[in-house]
Amino acid sequence: MSEDLFLNIVWGWMILAFASFLLLQQVVAPFGRHTRSGFGPLINNIAAWSLMESVSLFTFSFFFLSGNAPKTYQTCFFFILWLLHYINRAFIYPYRQKNKRKKMPDLIFILAIGFNSMNGFVNGYYLGNYSDGYGWNWMVDPRFIGGLILFFAGMYINMKSDNMLLSLRKPGQSDYKIPNGFLFKYISCPNHFGEIIEWTGFALMTWNLAGLSFAIWTFANLAPRAVAHHQWYYQHFTQYPKDRKALIPFIL
Template identity: 40%
Template sequence: MISVWRLIGRTCKMHCYENLVNCLTCWLILMGVIHLLTHRKIQSSYGRHMALSPPVRTVPARLAWFIQEVPALVIPLLLMVTSQKPSIIGIYMVLGTFSLHYFQRTVIYSLLIKGKPFPLSTMVAGAIFCILNGSLQGHYLLHCSPLDDEWSADYRCRTGLVVFYVGMAINIHSDYILRNLRKPGEEAYKIPTGGLFEYVSGANYLGEIIEWFGFALATWSLPALAFALFTLSFIGPRAYYHHRFYQEKFKDYPKIRKALIPFII
């Protein structure tokens, strides 16, 4: 076992693979643009937007969320543990926030979720994305980032972390509201109320978008910004479709409520 860890350590003692980092960063941005263009009229087929015709293979929601999210938790942690570079507090702090989000998503959220089964193809695509993005963010921060020990005191790092945790709090609280909308046995959709749901239909999505833009500020890196833009491109439109779903289903849906940004859109 010790020899295995030594081998992993030697493997992870690497220089910055700048070309690979640049390719993955461009890939994130390109995937966001492609998603916007291909999902203008229809959303990704999971949750309330899932179409089961023709029949598709599905995976229970809890298992699907765990499998697709766990790579983004494990890979950065493994890179941190096996990295032989000197520890830089600022880098470990911001990379730790990334891992914290995915710990909450992998361990807590997946155990509490009550959603519909996931299409197998959606789960596999999500897992591949988390593998690539987790590797990108972890490798860049540990082996490419110019941040030093003083970065943790920089106003950009501190402001970004505050924004990240505000977004995370919004996201977790909004998920709590959604989980408790229906009593056991109920299947009908209800109008979410409380928190930022008083102002937007996609409060949980808004929270996650805020998280990743805070992460981008805290890391001051292009790969993190690309991830934030991808998140906006991926779940921003989903908030719009949720908003339209509520408006069509409930005639008394609050007029003041917007899709994603309070009072704006």
């Protein structure tokens, strides 16, 4: 595929992220606490998370490893970061959920497979085929250093917050509690905040359109979800802290 055609596909993919962001202002994605009827048959939540997220791992790996560009230490490092995130998201995170009987609509599962296939493809294909390998000078470039710091800070915030949420329940429980401590002091969804920072860091350190598209998609998916979670907390807990924001401390 020519690089021009590939970049046009990524532009189209980013426009779709914007359309999805607008749609998510109207319709709250029906999974997790927002699961409701009217979205077709249901699939086990844990199996769905594991399958749909592993797609991203496999598509990225396939297109990166089969691409013609030389595999340098730098591009292999980006590949390892991708693996780190998705091994947790596909094979560790889902099995730590306490409510083993929870379900997710097939529609969400299928849409997530589509999203993860495309996202793994554009990022793996770019690094596997068009990247110039980055070179050693890139490792002292402020974009690489800043991106790396953001990536690991975001990953830390995301994983710590997910861990805190997952430990709110005892095995078998399915009820919701008010999370406290760490960044929950300021926002309702630090796990979403961390994930957005993480992929913004990845976009900065890889400095290409495919990485940018993932950062934009992450914001498009998670900003409306954080706002919906935040409103849900106020509707369900009269004692929910009034000064807590949804996603960005002191701002949103």
